[in-house]
Amino acid sequence: MSSSFVQSVSPLAPIGVNAAIEAAANPDIKPSSKIFDEFALTDRVGIVSGGNRGLGLEMALALCEAGARAIYCLDLPEKPSEDWVKTKEYVERMGNGSRLEYISVDVTDQAKLWEIGEEIGNKEQRMDICIAAAGILKTHTDCLEYPAQQFQDVMNVNVNGVLFTAQTAGRQMARFGNGGSIILIASMSGTITNRDHAWVSYNTSKSAVLQMGRSMACELGTKNIRVNTLSPGHIYTKMTAQYLEKQPHLLEKWSNSNPIGRIGRSDELRGVVVWLASSASTFCTGSDILVNGGHHAW
Numbered sequence: 343m344s345s346s347f348v349q350s351v352s353p354l355a356p357i358g359v360n361a362a363i364e365a366a367a368n369p370d371i372k373p374s375s376k377i378f379d380e381f382a383l384t385d386r387v388g389i390v391s392g393g394n395r396g397l398g399l400e401m402a403l404a405l406c407e408a409g410a411r412a413i414y415c416l417d418l419p420e421k422p423s424e425d426w427v428k429t430k431e432y433v434e435r436m437g438n439g440s441r442l443e444y445i446s447v448d449v450t451d452q453a454k455l456w457e458i459g460e461e462i463g464n465k466e467q468r469m470d471i472c473i474a475a476a477g478i479l480k481t482h483t484d485c486l487e488y489p490a491q492q493f494q495d496v497m498n499v500n501v502n503g504v505l506f507t508a509q510t511a512g513r514q515m516a517r518f519g520n521g522g523s524i525i526l527i528a529s530m531s532g533t534i535t536n537r538d539h540a541w542v543s544y545n546t547s548k549s550a551v552l553q554m555g556r557s558m559a560c561e562l563g564t565k566n567i568r569v570n571t572l573s574p575g576h577i578y579t580k581m582t583a584q585y586l587e588k589q590p591h592l593l594e595k596w597s598n599s600n601p602i603g604r605i606g607r608s609d610e611l612r613g614v615v616v617w618l619a620s621s622a623s624t625f626c627t628g629s630d631i632l633v634n635g636g637h638h639a640w
């Protein structure tokens with residue numbers, strides 16, 4: 343290794359084997375675990391689109407539990423859902439100083455989103471985390487008959503809306519200069535095609551999100567803004583319930599399509615988003631993390 347090589351240092355240094363080597367040289371040092379400190383989101387500020395329900399709300403709560411100062415949920419309804427209100431109260435009762443906030447906005451409105459980002463930045467004086475989870479899935483529609491407007495509607499939310507959400511947070515991350523972590527919610531449907539489902543718009547949009555993540559990661563790496571995509575498999579939420587309730591046989595079919603033999607729960611994404619948002623993943627960018635019960639392995 344050349345003598346000009348300078349190793350970067352963990353914000354929690356000394357850590358890992360270096361901590362062990364320091365402790366070996368100094369009997370006064372009492373070894374203590376730092377592994378969970380690496381996952382702590384103490385004082386961080388973030389936005390979560392689609393945070394009124396489903397995966398977005400579950401992820402927003404996980405960020406609060408990990409110690410974030412404030413997580414802003416951005417979603418369409420003027421007033422948040424009952425589940426969201428109960429989750430906000432739960433966060434308050436946890437007593438770790440974390441706040442869950444709600445802002446009504448359509449993610450296809452770039453100007454409005456940027457304005458909201460600026461207001462949050464002015465108020466909190468930082469921006470660290472972005473989860474772009476707002477997305478839509480239309481009903482079965484044959485690809486050769488797919489109507490232009492319906493295709494455009496899906497692209498507007500699932501592609502344009504994801505870019506605008508990432509920009510909203512990324513612009514504030516660049517403004518404050520502390521770096522940050524942007525997590526774009528893609529889907530395994532961006533890589534595989536869900537068997538027997540005519541979802542050409544959804545699948546196309548999720549592939550676009552995968553490449554958007556890699557592309558943004560390459561532009562923003564030197565600003566220490568990391569961009570990764572998270573690709574869940576079948577998870578039970580209102581989005582998938584619209585299928586499972588009308589076609590109950592799909593539960594068995596989807597369950598049998600992965601080696602674990604069941605569909606996922608939204609809480610099974612808590613760990614991965616906290617990891618991606620935190621200092622435990624500082625060398626991870628431009629990656630797609632598949633969490634799908636192994637669906638892709640068959």
Ligand SMILES: NC(=O)c1ccc[n+]([C@@H]2O[C@H](COP(=O)([O-])OP(=O)(O)OC[C@H]3O[C@@H](n4cnc5c(N)ncnc54)[C@H](O)[C@@H]3O)[C@@H](O)[C@H]2O)c1
Pocket residue numbers: 391392393394395396397398416417418419447448449450474475476477478499503527528529530573574575576577578579580581582
């Ligand atoms: N549930 C699954 O199995 C699954 C699997 C892979 C990926 N995903 C992705 O995860 C994300 C969350 O999905 P979910 O299952 O929680 O669905 P969901 O329908 O429960 O939640 C999606 C949220 O996005 C919001 N939203 C939609 N359009 C919006 C807009 N224009 N502006 C602002 N908010 C808008 C909705 O109001 C809703 O609250 C989506 O991107 C979805 O494609 C879900």
